[in-house]
Amino acid sequence: MILRIKMFFRKEHSERGAALMIVLSIVTVLSILVMQFFHKAVIERNLANNLRNRFSAELLAESAVNITKLQMTLWAKAKGQLSSMAGGANIPIDVSAPFCSQFPELMSTSLLRMIFSEGGKEAAEKLAAEIKAKKEEERGESGKEEIKIGDVDVGGSLFGIGAFDKEKAEKFLKFEGDFAGVCSDESSKFNINMFASMDPSKPVLSGLNAYDSAKQLLVKILLSRRYRGLFPDGEREASEIVRNIADYVDKNSEINEIGGVTRGNEDSLYTGVKWGYGAKNTKLISLSELNLIAGVDDKWLMPLLADGDAITIYGSDKINVCTASDDIVSALILDYANSSPSIPDIKE
Template structure:
């Protein structure tokens, strides 16, 4: 009997332990599933917050585009043209969207007052005037609209002021030139000269100028339509694949790059020197550079390339800082006014270079063939965040059409 009682006790204890384990496993699984569901919900919320930032950025770009058109066509345009004001920088770069900014503006009370510009209070015995500022405008509606979990942030960048790697796809490496270099070789020289500027010299410590030329050549070969290594002067040197012999190496695509990230697959492109200059390169656009928003080094590179086309013009001293400043400032000054004009910028540069007289003639095509003043291609980085969950969207828009619904999306990535 005692043995039977002992066995029964052991069976009861075992059953309780087994039941406890089942319950614990059930609770654990339920908790895990709940956390997964919460994370998925927050990720979905964060995604739509990022999409909201995208839509707001589109609205801001549209308003900016309309304002610039109205200013350029208004009676005050002639007065603005006489002022040293550059209106080229996009509004979305100057005023990026975020929930912190919007909430601070609509719900945070009055905007901060700069020192020395305090507003006097109401006179003694008088009632203070009702606040009619934007921060008090329909504050209840604003609070209701902004009463959602999470935050979003939107940043934009005009891609037009950058050097386009995809230019190589549209030109023929074997094209014969009547004089000088063909467009393919000229563009390789342009990029190499850009990288060899004094500003970037520390990035290439221990790297010879010949290695820089090779890296640029490899980028051109990666994008162009043929599958051979193209040297300057219509010379070829074996197959492109011969540079990528490791099993894990990607092979040249001989097509346009979809994003700038792909450039890191090219032989000779090292993050240590490319990352600091990557913001001055792009893979979007129509191969003309918006000099009104471009970095000085990009503008200087275009000037050097343009001057090199004129056989009657002495070679420019690339390392002369005074000459560089004079010519770059000439181009930048042409960007002032209600609406920058390509032909005016080109004419001003010709005058600064002494081009236009019968003794020197004019350059082939003119500087106007290198540049634009239009803002058309925008890269947008949007972020949505709910608690610790964050979703990023990277997209590139072509805003040539006047209707935002018809703007082309050239690239879209969620990560």
């Protein structure tokens, strides 16, 4: 009798233990499934948000480009009339440069939102006064007319936002995010692609040919006051980098030194596992391709590209000194002075 009772209790405890293990296993599996589902949902939500933000940024960028193009078109049609009006009002406006490059602050939706918000008129007029003061300081001029934005005048009825209907403007601005249009004169920069159309071995009666002169100018730009500290070895390092850039773009396959001297095949700079390719020997399609060139380093390339007013891949082999930055103009003067025997050697 006692033996049967002991066996009964053993059987009951065994069944309870098995049931507990089954329940724990089910809970564990369900917990894992729930966590996996939650993790997957979070990932998909983040992917969806990233895709939405990407698409939104693309549309905002496209809108900025379209509005800037529209403004440039209107500016081209109106600049003759504006020139005479601005001259009579003694307002410092240069009609040779697009309006968007002279007053980039006015190509921003954040400014438009501020103008059409409560109290926006006063804030916008304050900004307009700051813009005018900045332009006068740059040009050393003093305008007599007050610049207003709001009702709106900019220099006595030249550029009005008052022409916009407030209700329509608010409807237009009813979207998330902001964009700002920025334009610049590409002919005011050094065109890297000019090396593709130049002959490194072209003979000249005296001095340097156009190919070597362009390289010397680019060296001067890289060693300008703004970027000089980025090249520890100074002119030697900058000259080697410029030589590699020119060789990568020009049509021949030789390493070209100053004076028409060649030194082996330019593809020898791109041997080994790190490279796996040779010189392009044609025009670049993006400034980011400069990263493919031997000797090019982000430590100086990123600041150069961030400033955006030194080099380009568009335009011709000429530089518009009227719209070029101070560093470009300084480099042009130094290059001309150093290449002219009649002018004493000068340094910046």
